[in-house]
Amino acid sequence: MIYAKREVEDLDYLPCQYGRSKLQFRGPLRPLPRDYVCFIGGSETFGKFVARPYPALVEDMTGLPCLNLGSASAGIDSFIQDATVISMARNARLVVLQLMGPQYLSNRFYAVHPRRNDRFIKANAPLRQLYPSVDFTEFTFVGHLLNRLQHVSRRKFREVRAELQATWLDRMALALQLFARPVLLLWLEEGQQAPRILNRSMLSRLQGGKVELVRIETDSWVSKQGNKGMIFGAAQARAATVSPSSAYHRLVAQQLTPFVLNGLD
16 A cells, blocks of 8 residues: 655645634635635545645636535535525525435434534434444444344334434525525535445435535546545544545546536526
């Protein structure tokens, strides 16, 4: 495995906060422009291990101010409960909303941390009843929990998956209502980990009017670039391998640019 020799601390994300939001966003902090595109998402939008994530690259390619409201380990709950984010989205010309996993939502079966949505907090009674043999004190991260549940019983996991899908659709519909702006839904292929829960039939229920979907798939050139241009130390190598590469961020920016320039009219 190839990795940068510098330690990840060499990459200063310049974490910042806007207004009264408790979320940490990718910096630098900037005055709110008059006419801007608002990028909302989790670790992929934040741009872990890359010097210039795709919101910055889209700004370079379009000349339009692009505000990065990516927050590491966040899910859609982090943003629809944040009055500052909602206000900033409502004042943007366009919102580019990364599709964050349904697993990162508090739901009937379990609760997640209110801001670090990848953190598992507790199992609710329905999940304990569904999986009586599982010791839920073992889990810190939602991904680890769901992988274990799927391994224990694929039949029972179908019930969990259905709950996550229904909860996600409800929260996404609420987000679109709250933002009240044209929204480009961004479905990233890189950076997603099993078990996969999103599917096209779910997304088709959100599209229409001022809501459009763009799915970014890895191409052969991106695959050949590997970790080139990413900045991380040996301790972060494993995390970096499941994060979008610098080449993938450029591909995302290239494919988003026509939508940002033309809008969703």
